[in-house]
Amino acid sequence: MIGKCFSFLCIFSFIFACLTGNMKALSDGILAGASKSVELVISLVGIMTLWGGIMEVLKSSGIISRLARLLTPILKLIFPRSFKDKKATEEITACISANLLGLSNATTPLALNAIEKMNKGRNSDKATNDMITLAVLGCASFNLIPTTVIALRAIQGASITYEIIVPVWICSGLCSLIGVILCRLIGKFSGDY
Amino acid sequence: MEIIEKISYFVLPCVVIFVGFIIFFGKRDYFSSFSSGAWNGAKASVKLLPTMCALIVGVSMFTASGASDFFTKLLSPVFDFIGVPSEIFSLILTRPISGSASLATFKEILDACGADSFAGLCASVIMASSDTVIYVICVYFSTSNIKKTRHAMPIALFVSFFCVILSCIVTRIIFE
Known part of the structure; x- marks a missing residue:
């Protein structure tokens, strides 16, 4: 996917530069882009290191599993079927709490786990309503502290850095809510799986 | 809007201080888990x-x-x-x-x-x-x-x- 993005961008830009005569700018752009990528990665190393450490402490001290227990009543409403059948509940809570804390690397394997557990004992290649809800919530990615974005803004010398947190909460909260409502509504009309 | 600003400034320091407390008062050596997690974070970002x-x-x-x-x-x-x-x-x-x-x-x-x-x-x-x-x-x-x-x-x-x-x-x- 990333390879295709890259080749599309290159080919398209080259043709466009030929047509508009921007070839000098294009060749400068290539060099500038390469050094900019190092800048970007270096600026991310600090915050990713700190955040990785913080999350590891929260995980090993059991704070994350406590948060997961707090979430159970809400998750019961969002995933009615799975919580009624007591199927994959732990996996779902783990996945959602990882998402909340912005542990994007950890979320994907947890979600795969949860969906596999939900699929156990079924004999169908159709996704259940709860699986779809989980995937849609993964997409809306409600994230309590958007560290990467804050860090990048701070490095760019923005005067507005942390203030971004509140609009992000509002947006991702509303998006998650709408996603869940749509999932439940459409799920209900398209049959109970 | 000022309230928003104030809340936002508190979030990250609170998390860091909370982790500091865990490391200080925890019965286990939580700083070693901090460093192993931090190292993983550093590796992940360089891999980008x-x-x-x-x-x-x-x-x-x-x-x-x-x-x-x-x-x-x-x-x-x-x-x-x-x-x-x-x-x-x-x-x-x-x-x-x-x-x-x-x-x-x-x-x-x-x-x-x-x-x-x-x-x-x-x-x-x-x-x-x-x-x-x-x-x-x-x-x-x-x-x-x-x-x-x-x-x-x-x-x-x-x-x-x-x-x-x-x-x-x-x-x-x-x-x-």
Whole structure:
């Protein structure tokens, strides 16, 4: 996917530069882009290191599993079927709490786990309503502290850095809510799986 | 709006201090878990370099060739109509597909428009409150033999489109 993005961008830009005569700018752009990528990665190393450490402490001290227990009543409403059948509940809570804390690397394997557990004992290649809800919530990615974005803004010398947190909460909260409502509504009309 | 500012300044320090308390009062050696987690974080970010290099070169070629300006101008009436700054067009395209590609375009937008500009703020909110929809749906169902994802993709795409418009509205209300 990333390879295709890259080749599309290159080919398209080259043709466009030929047509508009921007070839000098294009060749400068290539060099500038390469050094900019190092800048970007270096600026991310600090915050990713700190955040990785913080999350590891929260995980090993059991704070994350406590948060997961707090979430159970809400998750019961969002995933009615799975919580009624007591199927994959732990996996779902783990996945959602990882998402909340912005542990994007950890979320994907947890979600795969949860969906596999939900699929156990079924004999169908159709996704259940709860699986779809989980995937849609993964997409809306409600994230309590958007560290990467804050860090990048701070490095760019923005005067507005942390203030971004509140609009992000509002947006991702509303998006998650709408996603869940749509999932439940459409799920209900398209049959109970 | 001042309250928002104050809350936002508290969030990160609170988390860090909380972790400090755990390390200080914890019965186990939590600092060693801190360093192992931190090391993993550092490794993960350095591993980004090859992908980032290719993508940022691609994106800056796209900008330098004038193609990005061309499309921005072409689409600006549509974007004006829905209240979205046309400079963030490239982010809207890449955000659903790939995390690293959207990070590259995000940085490009901050460079070009300035982080505190309206476009820069919108881009930040979109970047933080949506995810790589197409990637997530494809990967989540990949290991468990599920071929028919039913309404997952349409809802996810709708939500991420809605997120773009909502982000711009919320940004306008809070920062302007």
